[in-house]
Amino acid sequence: xxxxxxxxxxxxxxxxxxxxxxxxxxxxxxxxxxxxxxxxxxxxxxxxxxxxxxxxxxxxxxxxxxxxxxxxxxxxxxxxxxxxxxxxxxxxxxxxxxxxxxxxxxxxxxxxxxxxxxxxxxxxxxxxxxxxxxxxxxxxxxxxxxxxxxxxxxxxxxxxxxxxxxxxxxxxxxxxxx
Amino acid sequence: xxxxxxxxxxxxxxxxxxxxxxxxxxxxxxxxxxxxxxxxxxxxxxxxxxxxxxxxxxxxxxxxxxxxxxxxxxxxxxxxxxxxxxxxxxxxxxxxxxxxxxxxxxxxxxxxxxxxxxxxxxxxxxxxxxxxxxxxxxxxxxxxxxxxxxxxxxxxxxxxxxxxxxxxxxxxxxxxxxxxxxxxxxxxxxxxxxxxxxxxxxxxxxxxxxxxxxxxxxxxxxxxxxxxxxxxxxxxxxxxxxxxxxxxxxxxxxxxxxxxxxxxxxxxxxxxxxxxxxxxxxxxxxxxxxxxxxxxxxxxxxxxxxxxxxxxxxxxxxxxxxxxxxxxxxxxxxxxxxxxxxxxxxxxxxxxxxxxxxxxxxxxxxxxxxxxx
Numbered sequence: 001x002x003x004x005x006x007x008x009x010x011x012x013x014x015x016x017x018x019x020x021x022x023x024x025x026x027x028x029x030x031x032x033x034x035x036x037x038x039x040x041x042x043x044x045x046x047x048x049x050x051x052x053x054x055x056x057x058x059x060x061x062x063x064x065x066x067x068x069x070x071x072x073x074x075x076x077x078x079x080x081x082x083x084x085x086x087x088x089x090x091x092x093x094x095x096x097x098x099x100x101x102x103x104x105x106x107x108x109x110x111x112x113x114x115x116x117x118x119x120x121x122x123x124x125x126x127x128x129x130x131x132x133x134x135x136x137x138x139x140x141x142x143x144x145x146x147x148x149x150x151x152x153x154x155x156x157x158x159x160x161x162x163x164x165x166x167x168x169x170x171x172x173x174x175x176x177x178x
Numbered sequence: 179x180x181x182x183x184x185x186x187x188x189x190x191x192x193x194x195x196x197x198x199x200x201x202x203x204x205x206x207x208x209x210x211x212x213x214x215x216x217x218x219x220x221x222x223x224x225x226x227x228x229x230x231x232x233x234x235x236x237x238x239x240x241x242x243x244x245x246x247x248x249x250x251x252x253x254x255x256x257x258x259x260x261x262x263x264x265x266x267x268x269x270x271x272x273x274x275x276x277x278x279x280x281x282x283x284x285x286x287x288x289x290x291x292x293x294x295x296x297x298x299x300x301x302x303x304x305x306x307x308x309x310x311x312x313x314x315x316x317x318x319x320x321x322x323x324x325x326x327x328x329x330x331x332x333x334x335x336x337x338x339x340x341x342x343x344x345x346x347x348x349x350x351x352x353x354x355x356x357x358x359x360x361x362x363x364x365x366x367x368x369x370x371x372x373x374x375x376x377x378x379x380x381x382x383x384x385x386x387x388x389x390x391x392x393x394x395x396x397x398x399x400x401x402x403x404x405x406x407x408x409x410x411x412x413x414x415x416x417x418x419x420x421x422x423x424x425x426x427x428x429x430x431x432x433x434x435x436x437x438x439x440x441x442x443x444x445x446x447x448x449x450x451x452x453x454x455x456x457x458x459x460x461x462x463x464x465x466x467x468x469x470x471x472x473x474x475x476x477x478x479x480x481x482x483x484x485x486x487x488x489x490x491x492x493x494x495x496x497x498x499x500x501x502x503x504x505x506x507x508x509x510x511x512x513x514x515x516x517x518x519x520x521x522x523x524x525x526x527x528x529x530x531x532x533x534x535x536x537x538x539x540x541x542x543x544x545x546x547x548x549x550x551x
Contacts, residue, residue, distance in 0.1 A: 001393055010387075010389045010390060010393060011393050011396075012389055012392040012393045012396060013396055014396040014397060014399075027393070027396070081237070082237040082238075082241045083241075084241060092240070093363060094238065094240045094317065094362040094363055095238065095360075095361075095362055095363075095364065096237055096238055096240065096241035096362075097236075097237040097238055097241060097352075098232065098234055098352035098354075098360045101354060101357055101360050101367075102354075108357075108364065111364055112357065112364055112367060112368075112425055115364060115365055115425075116367075116368065116423045116424065116425035116426050117399075117423060117426060118425060118426025118427075119356075119357070119425060119426065120356060120357075120425075120426060121354075121355070121356065121357055121358030121359075121368050121369070121425060121426070122426060122427065122428050123358055123368060123369035123371075123427070123428045123429050124369065124428070124429055125353065125355075126346035126350075126351045126353050127343045127344075127346040127347045128346060128347055128350070129353065158355055158356070161355065162355065
């Protein structure tokens with residue numbers, strides 16, 4: 001596939017953007033990708049990452065403001081646990097502690113969605129958090145039905161993930177390798 | 179400031195007292211996992227899975243003060259007792275090791291380039307055959323790593339899953355129901371998993387250019403990294419493919435995609451080799467025989483050229499050329515590692531300078547491959 005920007009070189013980078021919940025996709029060559037502020041193979045990811053956090057969040061001029069309203073970013077906002085400010089994260093690319101995820105949750109949600117395409121974990125859970133008995137899964141299912149009945153969809157999604165994780169726990173099948 | 183002569187305060191300090199000796203032993207030997215032959219061993223050198231984890235009670239390493247960094251080492255080391263790393267895992271204290279030893283650990287892919295450059299207390303723990311290891315106080319508190327020869331994602335997963343499960347019963351991981359395992363860099367949040375497959379793809383690189391393969395990877399949310407991981411260059415037609423997305427996909431889904439893409443690339447490489455060996459096959463044979471000539475007659479080889487020569491000889495071996503087919507694959511793996519600059523300097527004291535090193539490398543390559551010294 002050729003680059004959809006310069007139409008000259010082979011496209012090697014897929015850029016996915018989600019604007020107002022609408023997903024768009026463009027294939028670029030390395031040069032055009034770098035021009036748009038995306039990393040090249042030699043970039044140190046955290047550093048690069050910090051530099052483009054704001055652009056990932058759509059705060060560059062002329063970008064959609066739809067995301068900004070959901071993930072409003074305040075540079076001086078501070079994590080009470082470790083003292084990291086959002087501005088520090090933007091320059092260094094690394095969060096300071098687990099509590100940062102809560103302190104900056106609205107903007108982190110947007111950021112994670114832009115990096116990974118989704119922002120809800122569906123994988124494994126630490127051993128000590130896993131439900132031990134089948135009864136617990138059944139209880140979760142009941143709660144899920146109740147949540148749907150009450151139109152608490154955020155909670156329903158959480159429960160669905162917990163059920164899935166509980167069902168996967170202990171029998172996470174690795175893929176077939178030849 | 180801790181003095182080396184101080185009496186160890188913690189279990190890890192006692193264990194790390196032999197860091198230097200462990201390094202000397204490591205440098206002399208090929209990791210035993212690398213000596214085993216794995217599935218598709220001629221095209222796939224190794225499979226690596228790493229998991230990024232943090233402890234709930236401490237700030238991430240970049241924000242943790244010295245006291246909590248030391249506490250993290252103690253907590254994790256104590257928790258490791260009796261876990262799959264073995265009865266007495268080797269413990270290497272990076273802050274006590276000179277640069278050369280640390281570089282040697284990067285060449286063995288036990289430590290990341292970032293890990294050896296960090297300041298502050300940090301440990302590397304590893305099992306006997308080096309197939310399972312743990313960096314403590316890297317970018318995250320814990321980086322668990324499993325290595326397997328060949329394309330063996332399932333085997334690597336089994337090993338690392340067991341370690342992760344047992345560790346998670348003894349220490350409290352930073353975990354949220356919404357975001358999964360919480361990591362310092364949001365690019366690892368969620369599963370914290372990176373599945374990497376190191377492949378030898380000379381025909382693809384020669385005929386099609388590796389850019390085509392890269393765009394296939396991008397379509398699957400994957401990327402191609404260099405020999406030693408993130409931010410390093412590819413050498414000797416070795417390419418490391420790995421997943422980028424860690425959130426919103428389960429570990430099994432991530433592994434399935436990497437397995438599929440690796441298999442895809444493997445078949446494409448085989449197919450391309452087939453094409454190159456039929457018809458105008460001098461295009462390929464010329465490269466291989468030139469490398470053979472270099473092997474026979476060169477008197478100096480720098481590490482880059484050495485990897486390139488090894489790549490072509492390995493291809494000659496795979497193509498069943500008379501002069502090359504008897505060399506065992508394990509020998510190629512051994513040479514790829516042991517002729518790296520850090521290993522050469524560790525094992526041969528007289529090779530501090532590039533001249534001595536390059537001369538020795540050319541000689542060792544001839545001797546190891548059974549030619550006249």
